[in-house]
Amino acid sequence: MVFKTETGHKASQYDYVLFSVDPVILTIIEGDLCVLLIKRSQEPCKGQWALPGGRIDKPNCDDLKSAVRSKLKQKTGLDQPYFEQVLTEGGAQMDPRGWSLSTVYMALVNHGAVVLAENDTGEEVTWVPVTDIGRRGGMAFWHEMLIDKTLCRLRDKVGYTDLPMHFMPDQFTLHELRGAYELIMGAPFPRQSFAKRVLSACILEETSRENDGGGHRPAMRYRYKQRNKPFVFPRLLIAQQD
Amino acid sequence: MVFKTETGHKASQYDYVLFSVDPVILTIIEGDLCVLLIKRSQEPCKGQWALPGGRIDKPNCDDLKSAVRSKLKQKTGLDQPYFEQVLTEGGAQMDPRGWSLSTVYMALVNHGAVVLAENDTGEEVTWVPVTDIGRRGGMAFWHEMLIDKTLCRLRDKVGYTDLPMHFMPDQFTLHELRGAYELIMGAPFPRQSFAKRVLSACILEETSRENDGGGHRPAMRYRYKQRNKPFVFPRLLIAQQD
DNA sequence: ATAATAGTGTCTTTCAGACATTATGAT
DNA sequence: ATCATAATGTCTGAAAGACACTATTAT
Numbered sequence: 001m002v003f004k005t006e007t008g009h010k011a012s013q014y015d016y017v018l019f020s021v022d023p024v025i026l027t028i029i030e031g032d033l034c035v036l037l038i039k040r041s042q043e044p045c046k047g048q049w050a051l052p053g054g055r056i057d058k059p060n061c062d063d064l065k066s067a068v069r070s071k072l073k074q075k076t077g078l079d080q081p082y083f084e085q086v087l088t089e090g091g092a093q094m095d096p097r098g099w100s101l102s103t104v105y106m107a108l109v110n111h112g113a114v115v116l117a118e119n120d121t122g123e124e125v126t127w128v129p130v131t132d133i134g135r136r137g138g139m140a141f142w143h144e145m146l147i148d149k150t151l152c153r154l155r156d157k158v159g160y161t162d163l164p165m166h167f168m169p170d171q172f173t174l175h176e177l178r179g180a181y182e183l184i185m186g187a188p189f190p191r192q193s194f195a196k197r198v199l200s201a202c203i204l205e206e207t208s209r210e211n212d213g214g215g216h217r218p219a220m221r222y223r224y225k226q227r228n229k230p231f232v233f234p235r236l237l238i239a240q241q242d
Numbered sequence: 243m244v245f246k247t248e249t250g251h252k253a254s255q256y257d258y259v260l261f262s263v264d265p266v267i268l269t270i271i272e273g274d275l276c277v278l279l280i281k282r283s284q285e286p287c288k289g290q291w292a293l294p295g296g297r298i299d300k301p302n303c304d305d306l307k308s309a310v311r312s313k314l315k316q317k318t319g320l321d322q323p324y325f326e327q328v329l330t331e332g333g334a335q336m337d338p339r340g341w342s343l344s345t346v347y348m349a350l351v352n353h354g355a356v357v358l359a360e361n362d363t364g365e366e367v368t369w370v371p372v373t374d375i376g377r378r379g380g381m382a383f384w385h386e387m388l389i390d391k392t393l394c395r396l397r398d399k400v401g402y403t404d405l406p407m408h409f410m411p412d413q414f415t416l417h418e419l420r421g422a423y424e425l426i427m428g429a430p431f432p433r434q435s436f437a438k439r440v441l442s443a444c445i446l447e448e449t450s451r452e453n454d455g456g457g458h459r460p461a462m463r464y465r466y467k468q469r470n471k472p473f474v475f476p477r478l479l480i481a482q483q484d
Numbered sequence: 485a486t487a488a489t490a491g492t493g494t495c496t497t498t499c500a501g502a503c504a505t506t507a508t509g510a511t
Numbered sequence: 512a513t514c515a516t517a518a519t520g521t522c523t524g525a526a527a528g529a530c531a532c533t534a535t536t537a538t
Contacts, residue, residue, distance in 0.1 A: 016258035058341045063333030088330040088345045091305030097251040099300045103330045215537035216489035235477045435501050457510035458516035
């Protein structure tokens with residue numbers, strides 16, 4: 001079967017693939033790393049948990065990146081969340097509708113800044129701790145694998161970048177920041193060394209020193225200086241396990 | 243327009259996108275970093291240089307990765323070249339045939355091991371130094387941008403991984419290896435430190451010590467121990483320029 | 485005062501990198 | 512012998528991390 005493309009060129013149906021963008025939106029809630037999921041209200045995979053992704057609105061978006069940005073805005077209410085492309089996975093078995101392709105993005109957001117969108121189709125939208133994902137029954141499509149790959153990417157990069165900054169609220173202490181690193185890496189981190197290394201990177205600015213009510217000296221609070229690219233530490237923060 | 247998918251499900255034409263896989267196959271030839279290009283023999287972009295990519299053969303490949311592997315085998319004759327996914331770029335302006343999507347892979351090969359395929363359509367297939375790309379007239383589609391992004395990825399990762407090993411022949415000296423690093427990074431590298439750091443990584447095995455005819459002590463030759471993942475140096479080899 | 489956490493100063497260890505020295509080949 | 516490059520050994524400086532000590536709050 002040969003047909004005309006949108007612009008009048010010749011093409012075969014086999015030049016085309018089913019395509020979706022699947023954002024893995026991560027945050028930290030009360031000491032848990034969580035991912036934003038929806039419960040599918042339609043076939044295929046009705047009733048199963050899935051990433052809040054889907055088709056892109058080709059007529060209204062000029063390129064992939066802006067499509068992702070607007071999807072993130074729609075889901076989280078955030079204008080400029082940190083996100084990066086993780087991978088594109090494709091195959092015949094991913095989706096019952098046929099050979100399909102999914103491009104996965106990782107977004108890191110501060111939980112407090114998110115306003116979850118009321119879903120127009122009445123789908124349930126929830127933060128799910130990543131440790132619970134296996135237990136919720138199978139996820140739709142290959143989304144569990146896509147989340148796994150994204151978490152691998154995150155853990156890799158947390159070993160030598162400042163990615164966890166994006167989980168933090170506007171102001172935070174080094175103690176809280178270190179907690180985020182430790183949560184993701186699953187390993188403790190020396191207190192003073194961490195402070196020395198992070199502060200020497202010049203990616204934080206001091207804000208206020210506020211009392212948190214605990215019976216101890218209040219910690220300095222910092223704000224993350226927005227940057228274009230993640231900061232890369234000249235040495236690994238923690239040795240990567242091979 | 244609503245039509246049936248390959249598996250009989252309902253779908254809209256707008257669920258589909260034009261998709262191609264575009265490998266950026268890199269090697270080093272006589273001190274030049276080169277990329278494998280073809281000259282397009284068909285419209286669109288006839289006569290322009292392009293990446294040796296194209297549509298995937300959906301009926302005959304179960305997933306994206308194996309599609310890439312067979313495409314690399316076909317173009318280079320290599321069974322197990324190193325390759326990794328770089329990014330997926332999509333948009334309305336990339337291809338005159340309409341909204342399309344391209345997934346870019348970076349492959350690193352040793353020039354001597356490659357057997358360039360006779361192209362069935364008689365297209366010219368050549369190694370082109372990356373420094374020449376701008377001068378050859380515009381490349382097809384967005385391929386010049388895709389190559390740029392791939393080179394950025396390569397330069398980034400060469401700063402902290404063993405990727406250049408894949409450019410080397412079966413046996414090589416540390417001098418030759420260091421040359422590859424310096425070529426890609428565009429910066430000199432201290433001789434002894436380089437040796438110390440590479441050898442301490444335990445990713446090389448000694449082979450023979452052969453004379454190269456020069457009037458000096460022959461250098462030890464090494465073979466790269468094949469690994470699943472690139473080795474990550476615990477410290478940056480050269481500070482990344484921001 | 486005591487408990488708890490923040491922050492600072494000192495010391496040790498490790499390793500990159502500089503430099504000097506020795507080794508091994510060709511001419 | 513001389514030259515050229517390989518390999519090894521020694522030294523220095525920088526930074527991570529351990530530890531001790533001081534600072535600041537609530538109770």
